[in-house]
Amino acid sequence: MLHAGVPAGKPTARPCVAACRSPPFRRRTVLPHRLKSPRAVASPIRGAAISGFLLLMPDGLPPGGRDRPLAGQHRRKRMSFNRSAANGRSRTDFDLKDALMVGVIVYACSIVGIYTAVPGVLAAFWPPNAVLVGLLLRRAHPPGVAHWIAAVAGYVLADLTMAHSWPKTIMLVSTNFAGISVCYLLFKRMSADYLGLRHPRSMLVFVLVVTAGAAAAGVSGIFIHPVLFGGTPLNGFAFWFTTELVNYIAMLPVMLTMPRLSHPFSWRMRSSDWPGWRVEQLAPLGAFAGSLWLGTVLGGPGVVPYPVPALLWCALTYSLFATAGITFVFSVWTLLAISSGALVIGVSVDSPQAIMSLRVGVILTALAPLTVASVMMARNELLARLKHAASHDPLTHVLNRGGFLAAAQALLAVPARLKTPSAIVLMMDIDFFKKVNDTHGHAAGDEVLTGFARLVEGCLRKGDLLGRLGGEEFAVLLPECGLHDGLAIAQRVCDTFAAQPTRLADGTQLHATVSIGVAHWNEPGTPVETILTAADAALYDAKRAGRNRVVASAALAMGKISG
Numbered sequence: 170m171l172h173a174g175v176p177a178g179k180p181t182a183r184p185c186v187a188a189c190r191s192p193p194f195r196r197r198t199v200l201p202h203r204l205k206s207p208r209a210v211a212s213p214i215r216g217a218a219i220s221g222f223l224l225l226m227p228d229g230l231p232p233g234g235r236d237r238p239l240a241g242q243h244r245r246k247r248m249s250f251n252r253s254a255a256n257g258r259s260r261t262d263f264d265l266k267d268a269l270m271v272g273v274i275v276y277a278c279s280i281v282g283i284y285t286a287v288p289g290v291l292a293a294f295w296p297p298n299a300v301l302v303g304l305l306l307r308r309a310h311p312p313g314v315a316h317w318i319a320a321v322a323g324y325v326l327a328d329l330t331m332a333h334s335w336p337k338t339i340m341l342v343s344t345n346f347a348g349i350s351v352c353y354l355l356f357k358r359m360s361a362d363y364l365g366l367r368h369p370r371s372m373l374v375f376v377l378v379v380t381a382g383a384a385a386a387g388v389s390g391i392f393i394h395p396v397l398f399g400g401t402p403l404n405g406f407a408f409w410f411t412t413e414l415v416n417y418i419a420m421l422p423v424m425l426t427m428p429r430l431s432h433p434f435s436w437r438m439r440s441s442d443w444p445g446w447r448v449e450q451l452a453p454l455g456a457f458a459g460s461l462w463l464g465t466v467l468g469g470p471g472v473v474p475y476p477v478p479a480l481l482w483c484a485l486t487y488s489l490f491a492t493a494g495i496t497f498v499f500s501v502w503t504l505l506a507i508s509s510g511a512l513v514i515g516v517s518v519d520s521p522q523a524i525m526s527l528r529v530g531v532i533l534t535a536l537a538p539l540t541v542a543s544v545m546m547a548r549n550e551l552l553a554r555l556k557h558a559a560s561h562d563p564l565t566h567v568l569n570r571g572g573f574l575a576a577a578q579a580l581l582a583v584p585a586r587l588k589t590p591s592a593i594v595l596m597m598d599i600d601f602f603k604k605v606n607d608t609h610g611h612a613a614g615d616e617v618l619t620g621f622a623r624l625v626e627g628c629l630r631k632g633d634l635l636g637r638l639g640g641e642e643f644a645v646l647l648p649e650c651g652l653h654d655g656l657a658i659a660q661r662v663c664d665t666f667a668a669q670p671t672r673l674a675d676g677t678q679l680h681a682t683v684s685i686g687v688a689h690w691n692e693p694g695t696p697v698e699t700i701l702t703a704a705d706a707a708l709y710d711a712k713r714a715g716r717n718r719v720v721a722s723a724a725l726a727m728g729k730i731s732g
């Protein structure tokens with residue numbers, strides 16, 4: 170029998186988990202291919218773009234479903250503006266910089282809105298309000314006074330740049346803020362699921378909130394419209410209400426569902442999605458573009474909803490953010506194409522009523538794909554949570570028996586997936602665990618199990634599998650690992666666990682040890698169960714030999730490490 174020869178009760182000093190990452194781990198660690206590809210090398214332009222984006226998109230809101238951590242997965246460290254403190258800058262410095270950025274964005278969006286407006290008429294495309302609401306909601310912290318002041322300054326400067334008089338500027342800015350504050354205050358009270366449009370009913374609530382915000386702007390329009398544009402108060406309400414409604418519905422979903430880019434690397438990581446992409450996944454986008462083109466060719470009053478089937482197809486295929494973006498393109502394209510004559514609907518759209526009717530009709534059409542995408546998102550997240558719960562252990566959050574066996578089978582059943590047809594299985598069982606429970610209680614036993622799982626996880630590479638097969642028994646699969654390295658890894662787990670007591674909630678330090686059986690898989694075609702049985706037999710030998718040790722399977726051993 171081969172074993173590591175660590176005497177029971179006399180642990181080798183390995184005080185920290187970090188020790189587990191020393192060679193041979195590091196030697197064997199393979200950099201993910203995508204990080205080495207030229208695509209992964211960020212260009213200065215992309216770096217600058219990402220940095221700018223980070224300022225705009227702090228992680229106030231959990232991103233779309235795919236990014237949201239599930240119970241048991243390591244939670245990605247939430248980065249907030251506080252990270253500036255770590256860089257030696259004070260929070261105030263950073264808030265001011267951040268507020269300045271908000272002001273600049275509001276200014277830039279306002280200029281775009283003013284430039285695209287028909288002279289003497291309220292701007293049809295007015296992005297700053299929706300963008301500002303999105304920015305304020307997506308912050309990690311509630312916006313400070315500096316943010317609000319910067320936003321007001323952005324609007325005022327844009328109006329003054331366009332040589333608007335002060336009274337006109339004040340009226341326009343206060344009307345903008347009537348809608349913005351109602352939207353912000355109502356959205357702020359919502360849970361992240363509703364705010365991220367990931368709840369099945371979130372689109373309904375979204376429409377109610379933006380309708381309230383648009384109505385607030387409309388009420389202000391009752392007073393200022395007759396003064397600024399000479400219409401009736403009713404016209405003022407209708408014009409401001411519809412314009413704000415259209416802009417909020419078109420733009421705010423994009424802002425609310427935009428993925429969090431809290432770390433430049435997350436952008437690179439997303440490139441890993443691409444190998445899974447197939448050309449046919451571009452079909453819904455092609456259908457959408459085709460339907461827009463068909464509308465321009467055929468014309469007529471019925472062309473506006475032509476793209477709806479393609480939009481629904483996009484909603485069923487792409488992420489909520491992508492669907493929101495495509496829907497935004499649909500709304501803007503349709504309104505611009507009709508006003509420019511590229512889309513001939515055969516009805517004159519020159520009266521205020523006709524313009525309002527068109528805007529509201531287009532934007533309500535866009536609600537259908539947004540609702541489908543939102544419900545799909547909620548459904549996919551629920552499925553992911555169920556799948557996770559079915560394959561993971563609720564206590565330690567590592568794979569459960571079924572999850573481990575399925576993942577191991579999937580890995581070993583297709584040897585082509587492995588660069589080298591060699592894998593190691595460790596069967597690990599905490600020693601005298603019953604005594605831990607009996608002496609310190611079941612809760613303390615649970616803490617030992619959880620602590621052990623975290624310790625082992627800290628010793629593994631990405632791609633290694635860890636599972637809790639039951640009780641105090643765990644298994645590890647190390648793909649593309651030879652026997653020598655596998656035994657060394659097992660020994661490090663054994664030594665580190667023995668040297669590192671579990672600190673219980675009451676402060677007590679609890680020493681425990683683990684016995685490990687190691688088996689080597691190097692013959693493609695050998696089922697996982699066979700290798701697990703061999704490792705289990707070795708584990709049994711380790712227990713019999715005195716525990717707190719590593720033993721290689723007699724059947725499959727090809728070498729040993731010295732004790």
Ligand SMILES: Nc1nc2c(ncn2[C@@H]2O[C@H](COP(=O)(O)OP(=O)(O)OP(=O)(O)O)[C@@H](O)[C@H]2O)c(=O)[nH]1
Pocket residue numbers: 564598599600601602603604606610611612613614615618639640641712716
């Ligand atoms: N706290 C806690 N205990 C568990 C859990 N699952 C199983 N156990 C306990 O784990 C103990 C396993 O005891 P045994 O199988 O006798 O093994 P052992 O005491 O570790 O002895 P050796 O394995 O021979 O070293 C039993 O007392 C189980 O009740 C759990 O989820 N939490």
